[in-house]
Amino acid sequence: MYPFVYTKPADTRAAITAGARGGRYIAGGTTLVDLMRETVERPDTLVDIGGLPLREVRATASGGLRIGALALMSDVAAHPRVRSAYPVVAQALELSASPQLRNMATIGGNLLQRTRCAYFRDVSAACNKRRPGSGCAALEGYNRSHAILGTSDACVAAHPSDLAVALVALNARVHLLGPDGERGLALTELLLRPGDTPDREHGLRPGELITAVEIPPHPRPLLSGYLKVRDRQSYEFALTSAAVVLHLSGGVIRDARIAAGGVGTVPWRLGAVERLLAGARPSEQLWARAAAVAADGARPLRHNAFKAELLKRTIERQLRTVGGTR
Ligand SMILES: Cc1cc2nc3c(=O)[nH]c(=O)nc-3n(C[C@H](O)[C@H](O)[C@H](O)COP(=O)(O)OP(=O)(O)OC[C@H]3O[C@@H](n4cnc5c(N)ncnc54)[C@H](O)[C@@H]3O)c2cc1C
Ligand code: SF4
Numbered sequence: 001m002y003p004f005v006y007t008k009p010a011d012t013r014a015a016i017t018a019g020a021r022g023g024r025y026i027a028g029g030t031t032l033v034d035l036m037r038e039t040v041e042r043p044d045t046l047v048d049i050g051g052l053p054l055r056e057v058r059a060t061a062s063g064g065l066r067i068g069a070l071a072l073m074s075d076v077a078a079h080p081r082v083r084s085a086y087p088v089v090a091q092a093l094e095l096s097a098s099p100q101l102r103n104m105a106t107i108g109g110n111l112l113q114r115t116r117c118a119y120f121r122d123v124s125a126a127c128n129k130r131r132p133g134s135g136c137a138a139l140e141g142y143n144r145s146h147a148i149l150g151t152s153d154a155c156v157a158a159h160p161s162d163l164a165v166a167l168v169a170l171n172a173r174v175h176l177l178g179p180d181g182e183r184g185l186a187l188t189e190l191l192l193r194p195g196d197t198p199d200r201e202h203g204l205r206p207g208e209l210i211t212a213v214e215i216p217p218h219p220r221p222l223l224s225g226y227l228k229v230r231d232r233q234s235y236e237f238a239l240t241s242a243a244v245v246l247h248l249s250g251g252v253i254r255d256a257r258i259a260a261g262g263v264g265t266v267p268w269r270l271g272a273v274e275r276l277l278a279g280a281r282p283s284e285q286l287w288a289r290a291a292a293v294a295a296d297g298a299r300p301l302r303h304n305a306f307k308a309e310l311l312k313r314t315i316e317r318q319l320r321t322v323g324g325t326r
Contacts, residue, residue: 001037008048012177012209015049020179020207023047027070028105030097031113040121040130041114050106054211057082063217069108069174069210073163074099076107086215088224088243092166095228098235108210111164111174111190112202115157116237117146128154129198144303145237148311150265151299155198158262160237164191165261166226168269169243170215178208187213191266219247219255227318228261229310238262240311242318246277253277253323260294263311272296273315282323291316 024043035041054070077093119125119137126135230236241261256277295308
């Protein structure tokens with residue numbers, strides 16, 4: 001560790017002021033403290049937002065759900081409305097990290113956690129995300145856990161959050177508060193692909209704080225679920241994952257929203273799969289046909305070519321689980 005200033009503002013306005021002056025927000029600290037200990041990150045000032053009143057989970061007037069950015073992962077996973085209306089969210093959270101971590105970690109911190117790429121976390125390795133222009137050790141290194149979709153020549157790190165995959169499938173947005181006031185961003189605008197600037201991971205302006213995540217209303221009945229494939233049953237990030245959200249009525253799929261994790265540099269929405277499903281009747285053949293296009297556009301690396309096939313199988317299995325074959 002190294003010396004830094006710690007401050008705990010009494011209210012949200014004071015937090016924004018401290019953030020706008022260059023302070024770095026810390027919520028549960030389960031990612032940031034690790035990175036500071038390894039000196040991967042060296043913020044001068046920590047602004048502890050853990051005590052701010054941003055923990056509420058409530059239904060919105062339009063029939064969606066608003067989740068405070070400081071709600072704990074464990075509380076959101078256990079929330080009755082989340083469990084009944086959006087099982088995909090509860091399952092994604094329960095399959096994340098460990099119970100101890102979920103009792104500390106927050107929804108906002110989960111979305112902004114940084115990649116698990118081992119080269120990013122090793123300050124002696126070349127890494128464009130940590131030190132722009134230094135190169136990417138993963139490109140020719142051990143890249144088994146890295147992304148096959150949305151990569152660039154500068155960075156191939158996979159996005160680590162399970163929750164973000166479920167939220168992308170649900171078209172969620174984040175509410176932001178910053179020095180210039182409030183605004184909203186779709187999750188797909190919040191989390192950025194690496195391109196030539198992998199060090200720029202999110203669309204927040206300086207000093208902006210995530211105050212809440214909002215899931216918009218969806219047609220009912222809504223079927224949903226999350227499947228995570230990993231090397232061991234607990235405490236492990238996804239090799240592949242599938243968030244499946246289906247609206248069925250009259251035996252027909254009226255709306256399909258499918259996203260994948262573990263394979264993209266951001267949570268990956270599978271538009272081609274969704275288009276094949278929309279308007280069709282569930283059947284084993286439909287699930288197989290839709291899953292066959294799940295990895296279209298993939299650019300596998302030396303050690304992770306298996307992910308393309310694994311992704312197709314993950315999607316097919318989860319379509320069958322969520323959609324059945326009625
Ligand atoms: C061993 C281990 C295993 C894990 N396994 C998984 C897993 O399988 N799946 C998974 O999804 N995650 C996993 N995680 C990650 C874990 O879920 C995250 O560490 C946690 O969600 C981060 O939340 P936090 O509140 O502790 O964030 P912090 O560490 O406090 O902050 C993380 C980042 O978010 C920023 N930030 C936090 N809150 C806000 C806000 N409201 N507005 C703006 N910026 C903010 C901080 O500045 C920081 O950059 C694992 C972590 C560990 C250590
Ligand atoms: S994949 Fe990205 S995070 Fe990993 S070493 Fe390369 S540039 Fe760094």
